[in-house]
Amino acid sequence: LRFLRDKFTQIEFSVILGEDNYQNLHKWKDYSEIVDNHRLLIYPRRLSSSTEVRGNNIENSKAVLYTKAPMIEISSTYIREAIENKQDVQYLLPDPVIFYIGNNHLYE
Numbered sequence: 001l002r003f004l005r006d007k008f009t010q011i012e013f014s015v016i017l018g019e020d021n022y023q024n025l026h027k028w029k030d031y032s033e034i035v036d037n038h039r040l041l042i043y044p045r046r047l048s049s050s051t052e053v054r055g056n057n058i059e060n061s062k063a064v065l066y067t068k069a070p071m072i073e074i075s076s077t078y079i080r081e082a083i084e085n086k087q088d089v090q091y092l093l094p095d096p097v098i099f100y101i102g103n104n105h106l107y108e
Helices: 002-007 019-023 031-037 076-084 095-103
Strands: 014-018 039-043 064-066
Touching (some): 014 019, 019 039
């Protein structure tokens, strides 16, 4: 993110996070720099009733926005594992992404 900010100074970058990852953002390296310099778009997830998402010690900021999006039971972990197991992901990802992953032998 630092590299992108330095290289493309006229562009405001946002970070899209699943609600489950946002819960642990305070454990990320330099997380406060991310929060201070980028808008966070939080995608909803189904969490257990014992999970408190907003209790991650990050100040409530105007830069943190919860999206109103449908909850889909497909995670990036699921997609990576499906590719690793040679399962078809053509309906889960756009063709250019599938080609990039295949050409670069990612998740194999």
